[in-house]
Amino acid sequence: MRNISLIFKQFSKSLLLVAGLAICSLSANAQADAAKGEAIFKSKCTACHKIETRMTGPALGPQVTQETDDKYLTKWIQNNQALIAAKNPKALKIYNEYNQANMTVFAELSDADVANVLTYVRGEWKKMQDKPAAGQAGSTGAAAESGxxxxxxxxxxxxxxxxxxxxxxxxxxxxxxxxxxxxxxxxxxxxxxxxxxxxxxxxxxxxxxxxxxxxxxxxxxxxxxxxxxxxxxxxxxxxTNVHQGYQPVQPIKYSHKLHAGIMKIECQYCHTGAFKSKNAAIPSLNVCMNCHKVVKTESPEIHKIYDALGYNPETQKYDSTKARPIQWVRIHNLPDLAYFNHSQHVKVGAIKCQTCHGQVQNMQEVYQYSPLTMKWCIQCHKRTEINSKGSAYYDKILAAHDKIKKGEKVTPAMLGGLECAKCHY
Ligand code: HEC
Ligand code: HEC
Ligand code: HEC
Ligand code: HEC
Ligand code: HEC
Ligand code: HEC
Structure with a gap:
């Protein structure tokens, strides 16, 4: 009996000690790490990388959050040329993706230095995603999903x-x-x-x-x-199945930052559907041709558009037999069991695209900004106040309510039952 109680004593003491030590070292470490990492990142990496957007190199936030193999990342950052020479498949993939642009070799960085940089970048990226887009009261965005x-x-x-x-x-x-x-x-x-x-x-x-x-x-x-x-x-x-941050490489290097940001083309110029129907839809290449018939005609990227349409820039003729549509990679994808309607949110709810999709106009390549989980939908529905003033949708419903109160005849048609999107996916 005595011995058991002794064992208990020792056991609890050592457990307390370990827990205490772990908590102290964890919090102390995390702070030191991020600060050192920030200094290195700002002096060595910002020439080619940003955390949130692509520059010469990939947007490091999503890149090092998706790639969790720290050993590989450390090797890459210390000497990417060695990895490429050794034909490491991951290294070759990204190298080719960036048209074989060379990243500097940082042999002087120790493993600990690299770990600090990664901690800093991941931390910043997480902070950015947790913050709702500025100036949007009541918006939840990714903030709702602290997990x-x-x-x-x-x-x-x-x-x-x-x-x-x-x-x-x-x-x-x-x-x-x-x-x-x-x-x-x-x-x-x-x-x-x-x-x-x-x-x-x-x-x-x-x-x-x-x-x-x-x-x-x-x-x-x-x-x-x-x-x-x-x-x-x-x-x-x-x-499982949460693809927040997903940023596939698209077949054409089309940039939202250039078109929607710098040139300020409105979202609805290309994604007309978002205001009218369930799907925002990706524009057909004919929309691009409104400008690219004459703009940047020599660019190989624009020639991909011509090839896809079977368009010959010399004769200015289309040959539909040569057309082979561009396969844009779909980024946002709700499962079939959930029904989401853009016009309901964008037109009736007057919610900005950026609330759900992030600052698309600053993205070189679009990535999935929100988690798109059920929790995300529900939290926003609980927090957002609807605005029924001056909305044809609510006017119709209020009129129907009045009729119901007075005992008059009300048909589904009066409640929007004739709108295509109510019945069609
Ligand atoms: C001279 C420009 C340049 C500098 C400076 C630079 N990078 Fe890069 N980085 C690139 C390019 C370009 C790529 C894309 C791959 C390629 O083409 O080599 C890349 C890719 C990466 C990747 C992706 C590797 C993968 O397989 O996922 C990481 C991580 C990375 N860089 C980290 C860093 C860090 C950390 C620093 C600072 C210590 C840094 N880079 C400094 C240009 C640069
Ligand atoms: C000039 C045409 C054009 C304009 C303007 C434009 N987009 Fe796009 N958008 C595209 C094309 C093409 C794609 C498909 C390729 C891609 O994902 O980059 C796309 C893709 C997207 C996607 C990802 C779709 C998916 O696969 O899930 C989102 C979200 C998006 N756009 C939002 C916006 C927002 C928000 C704006 C306004 C700030 C905007 N777009 C302005 C052409 C445009
Ligand atoms: C309102 C006119 C307009 C529309 C519509 C438009 N673009 Fe552009 N795009 C431009 C202009 C202008 C530039 C060139 C900016 C510059 O001088 O670098 C450009 C540049 C580009 C580039 C970079 C070419 C290079 O080599 O630098 C690509 C790729 C591109 N556009 C793809 C598209 C695609 C795909 C669409 C259709 C979804 C599209 N654009 C729709 C005006 C437009
Ligand atoms: C309330 C949140 C929300 C708002 C606001 C919103 N979207 Fe979406 N968007 C989504 C969701 C969720 C999906 C995925 C839909 C699916 O997979 O069926 C999506 C998908 C897309 C797609 C992929 C193609 C498609 O139609 O499914 C594009 C493009 C897009 N949105 C553009 C826009 C644009 C442009 C705006 C602003 C005019 C906008 N979105 C506003 C939540 C939103
Ligand atoms: C940014 C906030 C926001 C997010 C995120 C959001 N919604 Fe909504 N949703 C609204 C608002 C606001 C309305 C009410 C619009 C109106 O009728 O005034 C609404 C209305 C709806 C309606 C119609 C309800 C009715 O009774 O008419 C459906 C269905 C819906 N949302 C589905 C979804 C789904 C599915 C998701 C997630 C994929 C989602 N929403 C994400 C804000 C949001
Ligand atoms: C009240 C529900 C409802 C509404 C509203 C509605 N539809 Fe339909 N629609 C259906 C049903 C059900 C079918 C399938 C009928 C069948 O298979 O015989 C259908 C079939 C179709 C078809 C034929 C599809 C095929 O494969 O043959 C088209 C096209 C269509 N609808 C377009 C529209 C358009 C456009 C609108 C908006 C103006 C609309 N619908 C509104 C219920 C509706």
Whole structure:
């Protein structure tokens, strides 16, 4: 009995110590890391990289968040040329993607330096995504989705603390019982003479065996295991099929930053559907031809448009037999079981594209800004106030309500039941 309570004491002490140390070192480290990383990033990387947008090199935020293999990233940053020479498939892929532009070799950076840079970039990127777009009151964007992790961690800490208290209480009970037992058995004297230290040394093995037989201890260990495994699979399941940050390479280097940002072409010039129907839709290449019949006709990227349409810039004629449509890679993709309608949000709800898609006009290449999870939809629906003034949609509904109150005839048609998107996907 005595030994079990000793084991408990030692066990709880060392656990407390480890936990304390871990918390201290974690918080201290994270701060030092990011600050050092920032200095390196600003002095060595900003010439070619930004965190959020593509420049000469890729947007580092999404890039190093998607690529989680830190060993590979470290090798790449320290000496990308070596990786390319060794024909590393990942390195070759990105090298070709960026038209074999060369990144500087940073042999002088230690592994720790690189780790600091990665910590900084990932941290900044996370902050940017957590922040809602400026100037949009009530917008949730990615901010709504802080994910289950923080809640989970606090939950876990709570469970561990409770388990500790239980251990301590049990410990006290055991000690009291022990004293009682010893008094009754009259063994008190005999036992007291052996010093505690010797007792521990003598039967360590027996202790372990006894500890294993102790149902409470075994139960506690199993409980920890179950909680650990459970939370791991919980987090994994939460993140399955969430493609936030997804940024595929498109067949034509079309830039929203140039067209929608610098040239200020309105979103609806190309994505007319967003105001009228369920789908925003990707514009047909004929829309591009409004300008590119004459603009940048020598560019190989623009020639991809010509090829896709079977257009011959010399004769200015289309040959539909030679046309082979561009395969834009779809970025946003809700599963079929969810119905989302753009016009309902953009036209009736007057929600800006940027609330859901981020600052597209600053993106060289579009990426998925919002998580597109059910939680994301629901949170916005709970927080956003609708504006019914001057909206034909609500005027219709209010008129119908009046009629219902007066007992007049109301048909589905009066409630928008003739709109194509109500019945068609
Ligand atoms: C001279 C321009 C230049 C500088 C400076 C530069 N990079 Fe790059 N980086 C590139 C280019 C270009 C690519 C795309 C691949 C290629 O063409 O080599 C790239 C790619 C990357 C990648 C993607 C690798 C992958 O496979 O996912 C990472 C990560 C990266 N750079 C990190 C850094 C860091 C960190 C620094 C600063 C220490 C830095 N870069 C400085 C030009 C640069
Ligand atoms: C000149 C035409 C044009 C204009 C203007 C334009 N876009 Fe696009 N947009 C495209 C094309 C082409 C694609 C498909 C290629 C791509 O993803 O970059 C696209 C793709 C997108 C996508 C990703 C679609 C997917 O695959 O899920 C979003 C979101 C988007 N645009 C939003 C906007 C917003 C918001 C604006 C206004 C700030 C805007 N666009 C202005 C042509 C345009
Ligand atoms: C309102 C006119 C307009 C429309 C519509 C338009 N563009 Fe452009 N685009 C331009 C202009 C102007 C430039 C050149 C800017 C410059 O001088 O670098 C350009 C540049 C480009 C470039 C870069 C070419 C290069 O080599 O630098 C690509 C690629 C491109 N556009 C693709 C598209 C695609 C794809 C569409 C259709 C979805 C489209 N553009 C629609 C005006 C337009
Ligand atoms: C309330 C959030 C929200 C707003 C506001 C919004 N979108 Fe979307 N957008 C989405 C969702 C969700 C999808 C994915 C739809 C799907 O997969 O069926 C999407 C998909 C797209 C696509 C991919 C093609 C398609 O039609 O599915 C384009 C392009 C697009 N949006 C452009 C725009 C433009 C331009 C605006 C502003 C006029 C806008 N969006 C406003 C949430 C929004
Ligand atoms: C940025 C906030 C926002 C987000 C994100 C958002 N919605 Fe909405 N949604 C609204 C608002 C506001 C309305 C009400 C528009 C109106 O009728 O005035 C609405 C209305 C709707 C309606 C019509 C409800 C009705 O009774 O008529 C549906 C369906 C809907 N949203 C689906 C979705 C889905 C699915 C998603 C996620 C993929 C989503 N929404 C994401 C703001 C949002
Ligand atoms: C009240 C629901 C409803 C509304 C509103 C509605 N439709 Fe339909 N539509 C249907 C149904 C159901 C079918 C399938 C009929 C069948 O298969 O015989 C259909 C079939 C179609 C078809 C034929 C598809 C095919 O494969 O043969 C087209 C085209 C069509 N609708 C277009 C529209 C347009 C455009 C609007 C808006 C002006 C609209 N619909 C509004 C219910 C509706």
């Amino acid at each position: 289950p992790s923080s809640l989970l961690i606090w939950g876990l800490i709570g469970v561990i603390v409770i388990a500790f208290i239980v251990i301590l209480v049990l410990n006290k009970v055991i000690a009291t019982l022990e004293r009682l037992l010893l008094k009754r058995g009259g063994l008190a004297l005999e036992d007291e003479e052996v010093t505690e230290v010797e007792a521990v040394k003598a039967d360590r093995l027996a202790d372990v065996k006894r500890a294993l037989k102790n149902k409470k201890l075994v139960f506690f260990i199993v409980l920890c295991g179950v909680i650990g495994l459970g939370s791991w699979s919980w987090v994994t399941m939460w993140n």
